[in-house]
Amino acid sequence: MKTYQNYIGGRFTDASTRNVVDVFNPASEEQISTVADSSVEDVREAVEAAASAQLKWERLPAIQRAGHMRRIASGVREKAEHIARVISEEQGKPLGLARVEVGFAAEYIDYMAEWARRIEGEIVTSDRPNENIFVFRKPIGVVAGISAWNFPFFLAVRKMAPALVTGNTIIVKPSDQTPNNTVELAKVVAEAGLPAGVFNVVTGSGSSCGKALTTHPKVGLITFTGSVATGARIMAAAANNVTKVNLELGGKAPAIVLEDADLDLAVQAIKASRVTNTGQICNCAERVYVDRKIVDAFTAKLCATMKTTTYGDPLEDSSIDMGPLMNRHELERVAGMVDRAVSDGAKVLLGGKRGNRTKGFYYEATVLGNCRQEMDIVRTEIFGPVVPIVVVDGLDQAIEYANDSELGLTSSIYTGNLNAAMRACNELRFGETYVNRENFEALQGFHAGWRKSGIGGADGRHGLYEFMNTHVVYMQHKGAAA
Numbered sequence: 174m175k176t177y178q179n180y181i182g183g184r185f186t187d188a189s190t191r192n193v194v195d196v197f198n199p200a201s202e203e204q205i206s207t208v209a210d211s212s213v214e215d216v217r218e219a220v221e222a223a224a225s226a227q228l229k230w231e232r233l234p235a236i237q238r239a240g241h242m243r244r245i246a247s248g249v250r251e252k253a254e255h256i257a258r259v260i261s262e263e264q265g266k267p268l269g270l271a272r273v274e275v276g277f278a279a280e281y282i283d284y285m286a287e288w289a290r291r292i293e294g295e296i297v298t299s300d301r302p303n304e305n306i307f308v309f310r311k312p313i314g315v316v317a318g319i320s321a322w323n324f325p326f327f328l329a330v331r332k333m334a335p336a337l338v339t340g341n342t343i344i345v346k347p348s349d350q351t352p353n354n355t356v357e358l359a360k361v362v363a364e365a366g367l368p369a370g371v372f373n374v375v376t377g378s379g380s381s382c383g384k385a386l387t388t389h390p391k392v393g394l395i396t397f398t399g400s401v402a403t404g405a406r407i408m409a410a411a412a413n414n415v416t417k418v419n420l421e422l423g424g425k426a427p428a429i430v431l432e433d434a435d436l437d438l439a440v441q442a443i444k445a446s447r448v449t450n451t452g453q454i455c456n457c458a459e460r461v462y463v464d465r466k467i468v469d470a471f472t473a474k475l476c477a478t479m480k481t482t483t484y485g486d487p488l489e490d491s492s493i494d495m496g497p498l499m500n501r502h503e504l505e506r507v508a509g510m511v512d513r514a515v516s517d518g519a520k521v522l523l524g525g526k527r528g529n530r531t532k533g534f535y536y537e538a539t540v541l542g543n544c545r546q547e548m549d550i551v552r553t554e555i556f557g558p559v560v561p562i563v564v565v566d567g568l569d570q571a572i573e574y575a576n577d578s579e580l581g582l583t584s585s586i587y588t589g590n591l592n593a594a595m596r597a598c599n600e601l602r603f604g605e606t607y608v609n610r611e612n613f614e615a616l617q618g619f620h621a622g623w624r625k626s627g628i629g630g631a632d633g634r635h636g637l638y639e640f641m642n643t644h645v646v647y648m649q650h651k652g653a654a655a
């Protein structure tokens with residue numbers, strides 16, 4: 174049995190508590206490791222380490238901070254295969270996808286390092302004589318990064334890289350379902366020679382370790398990726414110290430398929446949305462609105478392609494499309510949602526049942542017809558390989574239904590009509606819209622949800638600025654002699 178330690182102040186350390194979290198392989202249901210369920214005391218130690226390292230890190234020229242980051246990116250690439258296996262083992266995604274996750278994470282670190290020479294302030298005209306107004310951008314200080322299990326390695330990097338290039342120090346708390354790969358990241362960081370305390374990892378449950386991080390007065394920013402319910406809890410906890418929050422929460426992405434869409438393209442992209450990572454992706458198509466005139470043709474094509482989906486144990490078979498769902502709770506939840514949809518009148522056109530394997534939390538690729546806007550399966554995040562189809566009469570109704578959601582992360586539309594696409598871009602009320610392509614955000618974009626999907630966002634220039642405070646200086650100087 175493996176054990177993974179915390180990484181605090183540049184050292185791998187045992188936690189002060191005997192409480193542990195057991196980590197399981199969702200494909201085999203076997204225990205892989207134990208990690209500490211870090212206590213308030215452990216979190217305090219990590220925050221103190223990050224706080225003591227921060228000023229020196231901030232004073233280092235940004236280009237030197239970037240140099241450290243590039244060494245981390247190289248270390249990630251060197252260990253990519255090992256890290257990918259650790260991810261697959263604890264999260265259940267196919268090895269090929271885990272390799273993509275690690276490669277993308279390394280690219281993300283390099284991309285954020287490139288900002289070192291591009292973090293800019295402003296000089297603003299003053300109303301007074303002999304005065305300049307400077308707007309500086311400065312690091313917030315100590316950042317707490319709390320993340321979800323679905324792309325655990327990438328999410329840790331998505332929090333670490335912008336924090337580091339902007340001169341912050343960080344404590345990452347990975348999901349208690351998938352902590353091992355984040356400790357692997359800490360090993361890379363240690364080997365890359367990052368100054369002690371700049372990057373720290375504490376493992377543990379949300380209720381103990383997570384809560385201690387969100388209530389610590391020295392934490393200046395909590396950047397969180399996870400569910401809406403936890404996001405709301407974190408906001409409430411952060412209110413005590415008026416700590417800034419950056420929340421990347423759930424999604425319920427609508428995909429609109431109009432009568433003039435390229436159906437093969439739409440079907441492939443929607444299948445990818447539901448099958449990649451077994452449908453456990455915040456930005457992927459969760460409900461499909463199809464024009465009545467093409468619904469039969471679309472549904473037949475979608476069922477035919479979804480039917481080819483293979484699943485299995487990612488470490489046994491590298492050719493599979495899907496691994497298991499994350500855990501038994503997720504399997505029961507997805508199965509329960511489909512069963513309730515069927516009792517509400519949905520028709521199972523494909524799948525609709527648990528996978529046929531003796532071990533592991535598998536659910537078959539599923540297509541549901543006859544769905545209606547008011548059904549729970551159309552309104553609540555599924556986070557599994559299930560496509561509910563709702564028939565619509567034209568673009569107006571599709572946009573109305575798409576916007577009728579508490580969640581506003583991403584959306585997509587498939588059409589050959591420029592006017593329809595442009596109207597959708599103007600009228601869809603979401604942080605992202607993908608036109609005639611699969612949902613997958615770029616590192617130079619800005620991944621930010623509307624409504625209950627979050628506050629603030631990640632990636633690109635706007636994501637970087639989430640990690641900075643502004644500081645305005647009014648500078649009087651002696652003017653020219655009158």
Ligand code: NAD
Pocket residue numbers: 319320321322323324346347348349377378379380382383384387398399400401402403404406407421422423424454455554556582620622626627
């Ligand atoms: P979760 O909310 O259950 O847990 C996320 C993290 O929060 C974990 O590390 C957990 O230990 C911690 N946590 C739980 N309670 C806490 C508390 N009271 N205080 C502090 N920390 C606490 O989410 P999950 O099940 O890990 O992830 C799935 C969710 O994440 C889905 O809703 C998905 O849409 C969302 N997600 C969103 C994005 C995005 O970019 N918007 C990306 C990936 C996943």
